[in-house]
Amino acid sequence: MSAHYTFPPASAYPLNRCLFLLKSDPAFLERFLADPEAAMDELGLDAEARAALRAFDRERLVALGAHRYLVFMAGLRVQMARAPAAFEYF
Amino acid sequence: MPVVTAVACPHTPQLLIRPDTEDRALVLRVHAAYAEVRRRLTAARPDAIVVIGGDHIEGFFLDAVPALAVYVGAAASGRFGPYAYTLPVHEPLARAILEAGIARGFDLAWSQHLRLDYAFYVPLHFTMPAPPVPIVPIYVNVYLPPQPTPARCYAFGRALREILDARPERVALMASGGMSHYPGTERYADPDVAWDRRLLAALEAGRGAETADLTGAELDAAGNVELRTWIVLLGAVGPVRAEVLCYEPSWHHGNAVVAWPVDAASVHPAGPPAR
Numbered sequence: 001m002s003a004h005y006t007f008p009p010a011s012a013y014p015l016n017r018c019l020f021l022l023k024s025d026p027a028f029l030e031r032f033l034a035d036p037e038a039a040m041d042e043l044g045l046d047a048e049a050r051a052a053l054r055a056f057d058r059e060r061l062v063a064l065g066a067h068r069y070l071v072f073m074a075g076l077r078v079q080m081a082r083a084p085a086a087f088e089y090f
Numbered sequence: 091m092p093v094v095t096a097v098a099c100p101h102t103p104q105l106l107i108r109p110d111t112e113d114r115a116l117v118l119r120v121h122a123a124y125a126e127v128r129r130r131l132t133a134a135r136p137d138a139i140v141v142i143g144g145d146h147i148e149g150f151f152l153d154a155v156p157a158l159a160v161y162v163g164a165a166a167s168g169r170f171g172p173y174a175y176t177l178p179v180h181e182p183l184a185r186a187i188l189e190a191g192i193a194r195g196f197d198l199a200w201s202q203h204l205r206l207d208y209a210f211y212v213p214l215h216f217t218m219p220a221p222p223v224p225i226v227p228i229y230v231n232v233y234l235p236p237q238p239t240p241a242r243c244y245a246f247g248r249a250l251r252e253i254l255d256a257r258p259e260r261v262a263l264m265a266s267g268g269m270s271h272y273p274g275t276e277r278y279a280d281p282d283v284a285w286d287r288r289l290l291a292a293l294e295a296g297r298g299a300e301t302a303d304l305t306g307a308e309l310d311a312a313g314n315v316e317l318r319t320w321i322v323l324l325g326a327v328g329p330v331r332a333e334v335l336c337y338e339p340s341w342h343h344g345n346a347v348v349a350w351p352v353d354a355a356s357v358h359p360a361g362p363p364a365r
Contacts, residue, residue, distance in 0.1 A: 037189075
């Protein structure tokens with residue numbers, strides 16, 4: 001069986017950077033939620049990466065070299081930002 | 091001073107921010123174990139808490155990926171959702187760990203400005219004594235292959251214990267992470283609870299040194315890449331029997347809170363210095 005967490009190929013650096021910013025940069029997350037196309041323009045993403053991000057399809061993103069943890073936490077951050085009332089905060 | 095207490099805690103984000111997919115009673119049982127850790131930390135009166143954590147690609151992105159690093163800033167800040175936090179850092183101890191670690195052959199990276207990941211914050215949110223105790227964040231690369239080997243993590247833990255034993259501060263050790271979980275993968279809903287239980291039984295028997303013989307591939311297969319942080323701690327506490335304060339596997343995460351008695355007897359038998 002192949003590993004769950006693998007070395008991110010250099011070709012996927014812009015894609016992983018986008019996922020990292022969604023996860024870790026609240027200002028970028030806000031820009032992405034308001035206008036994803038303009039936010040993606042900032043990062044030099046190719047058409048395939050942009051389409052996979054638009055659909056936020058995990059397996060397509062991973063196939064393009066996205067790191068699985070970044071996909072997971074970027075998705076959770078988008079969910080937290082879109083529906084903050086869906087969580088109980090301790 | 092000797093290390094005064096040693097614990098391992100999960101940092102599962104759903105324990106801090108609970109979506110309705112999570113069993114509330116289970117979450118509260120883990121919180122009760124955190125409360126016991128807080129009581130023990132308070133009673134141990136540490137001057138510093140050395141927190142060994144994985145980074146979740148937060149402080150360190152792909153620009154630079156250290157295998158092992160020490161945070162040597164004045165304070166450490168971060169954010170997770172609505173939580174914005176700043177924790178004091180014990181700079182003299184952090185610097186001593188860095189310098190003595192390098193002197194012992196561990197090529198540690200260091201930083202004076204990193205966003206502190208929730209891996210460090212979540213357990214401290216629930217366990218930090220009042221008033222807050224300064225921390226020393228120690229980073230172990232757990233998610234970005236190639237990670238440090240379990241043997242190297244264990245050796246670093248042994249060296250860390252020797253470094254701390256030569257310091258004047260009372261130090262609490264906390265490993266953050268684990269147990270089995272597979273975020274972002276098709277196995278997310280199937281944590282390897284049986285693997286976790288076998289490992290906990292070995293730790294309860296005082297056989298923590300066996301973790302140094304695990305391979306990176308075994309940790310990845312078991313959903314336990316974060317166990318590297320525990321392995322550093324196990325190198326520091328030596329062959330003592332662990333006390334499992336809770337093991338609460340959710341549908342996606344083996345939440346374990348574990349404590350180790352630490353005293354002079356837990357120091358490793360005499361031997362060559364750790365390399």
